[in-house]
Amino acid sequence: MEFSHESVVVRRGxxxxxxxVVAVHSTALGRAVGGCRMWAxxxxxDGLRDALRLSEGMTRKCAAAGLPNGGGKTVVVLPAGRSVTADERRAALHDVGDxxxxxxxxxxxxxxxxxxxxxxxVIGERTENVFCRPxxxxGSGDPSPFTALGVVAALRSTCLALFGSPALAGRRFAVIxxxxxxxxxxRQLAAAGADLVLSDVDxxxxxxxxxxxxxxxxxxxAATAEVDVLVPAALGGLLTRDLVPRLRCGAVAGAANNQLADPGVAELLREREILWAxxxxxxxxxxxxxxxxxxLGDEPEEAVKRIESIADTLTGLFETAARTKITTAQAADDLARRLLASPVPTARGLA
Ligand SMILES: NC(=O)c1ccc[n+]([C@@H]2O[C@H](COP(=O)([O-])OP(=O)(O)OC[C@H]3O[C@@H](n4cnc5c(N)ncnc54)[C@H](O)[C@@H]3O)[C@@H](O)[C@H]2O)c1
Known part of the structure; x- marks a missing residue:
């Protein structure tokens, strides 16, 4: 595997x-950003591998979202089969902060x-370089409602590509x-008048x-239900070579990270003419x-506008993929690569 990261710290707290593990993949566009995962x-x-992969993914995500940032990730490797005490957790967060x-x-x-x-x-007790404090x-608090807002914007763009209208009312979605x-x-889909199949292991x-x-x-x-759009919002790896032939949806668009079980699945989706966001x-x-x-110091409304522009980015990718007969995965990677190759640094985005 090629080592493409700028720096990786592996340390026993x-x-x-x-x-x-704290992996900084790229600062080509500005400071690297990426969450702290505490996982067994x-x-x-295995934790190192995850940090390397996820931080590289953050570089692509930030570039494609037009942010003046690169990608990084922290992984705290929890012991398998045993929960950590509150004191251990706090100690680990301080270690991360350092x-x-x-x-x-x-x-x-x-x-x-x-x-x-x-x-x-807690991390903020050791460093200023932390997002999403309460x-x-x-801080800007829990990012999840904003992720959801972006997913709904993506679903509108997906409906536009499928039906020529971004309206959600009367469309059928399966949320997993x-x-x-x-x-x-x-909740947002229901409020917009959509018809829902819902699923969770809980x-x-x-x-x-x-x-x-x-x-x-x-x-x-739920994954094989007859719906307009399948919305993966659980763990990664849902779209396997086994599942794709059984799908009965027009498109897949959702929050889950790493939805493709392997990169080749993108081509299988394309062959079945299932649009993948x-x-x-x-x-x-x-x-x-x-x-x-x-x-960037934006007001909340400006931030929402930026989030909603995910719909325009996707619409552009869907059009590029259709026009040039490539997968949407390839179109997204090409976009991120292009933006990374021509950084337009802003004073606020640089370290
Ligand atoms: N929270 C965010 O802001 C954010 C941002 C980007 C990406 N994501 C990704 O979105 C996904 C969901 O994130 P979240 O914060 O809502 O996580 P969460 O842990 O709050 O929720 C996941 C839900 O999925 C359920 N689940 C787990 N395995 C399942 C399975 N096999 N089938 C059906 N349901 C299953 C769980 O019971 C849980 O209710 C994750 O892949 C995450 O990486 C989240």
């Missing part, structure tokens, strides 16, 4: 004794799987995963289905909001 892995090497501080502003961390705004406040302490993002997406989420008048289905049944384009709303509010 001084306080927590847990393996911590079988080994620290490493981020040592990078001198080249990288700004934020929430990711296993962490939230309250954890960012609003009460001056009703967590922080998926629940908000489902049976407690059935009540959301009842509240929104939706059909609740098991994940596999590249995940890192559709789910950029959270990072766009954080950078917009906390780096």
């Amino acid at each position: 001084r306080r927590s004794r847990l393996p911590i 892995y079988d080994s620290w090497e 490493i981020v501080a040592e990078l001198g502003g080249a990288y700004v961390t934020g929430p990711d799987a296993g962490t939230g705004p309250a954890d960012m406040a 609003e009460a302490v001056g 995963g009703l967590g922080h993002v998926g629940e908000q997406v489902a 049976p407690a989420k059935r009540s959301l289905g009842a509240e929104l008048g939706a059909v609740f289905a098991e994940p596999d049944a 590249p995940d890192y384009i559709a789910n950029a709303g959270g990072v766009v909001n954080a950078v917009s509010r906390e780096v």
Whole structure:
């Protein structure tokens, strides 16, 4: 594997004794941004691999979203099969804060799987280079509602490409995963008059289905339901070579990261004429909001406008992919590469 990262710190936390990886993939467009994942892995090497892959993905995501930032990621490798105590967790967050501080502003961390705004406040006790602290302490708070807003913008753009109109009313969507993002997406779709199939492995989420008048289905049944758009909002890897031939949707667009089980799945979707909204384009709303509010100093309405422009970016990608007979995944990667090759640094975006 080619080493394309600018710097990678792998360290056993001084306080927590847990393996911590802070990977800075690129600062070509400006300071690297990317969340802090606290997750159980079988080994620290698995955590390292994840940090390398995710930080590279953040570079593409920021570039394609038009942000003056590069990509980074932190992974705190939790011990498999044992939960950590509150003290261990706090110690690990302080360890992360110290490493981020040592990078001198080249990288700004934020929430990711296993962490939230309250954890960012703890990291903030060691470094200023942290996004999404609670609003009460001056941060932009939970990014999930903004990710959901961006996903709904992506769904409008997807409907425009499928039906010639961005209207959501009367369209049928299957949302898989009703967590922080998926629940908000489902609520916004229901409010817009869409028809919903909802799914989650957590049976407690059935009540959301009842509240929104939706059909609740098991994940596999929801994934293969006859709908206009399938909306993955759980874990990655949903779109496998086994699932794609069984899909009965016109398009797939959602929040989940790394939806393609392998890159070749993008071509299978294209062959079946199922339109795929590249995940890192559709789910950029959270990072766009954080950078917009906390780096660029935008007012909330400006941040929302930036998030909603995800729809225009996607529309452009759908058109490019159709015109040049490439996958939408390729079109998105080409866009990110182009923007990375011609950085237009702004004073506010640079380290
Ligand atoms: N939160 C954000 O701002 C954000 C930003 C970008 C990308 N994402 C991505 O969006 C996805 C959802 O994020 P989230 O913050 O809502 O996570 P979350 O943990 O709050 O919710 C995930 C939900 O999916 C359910 N789930 C897990 N496995 C499932 C399965 N196999 N089938 C059906 N349901 C399943 C869980 O029970 C949970 O309700 C993740 O892939 C995440 O990486 C989130």
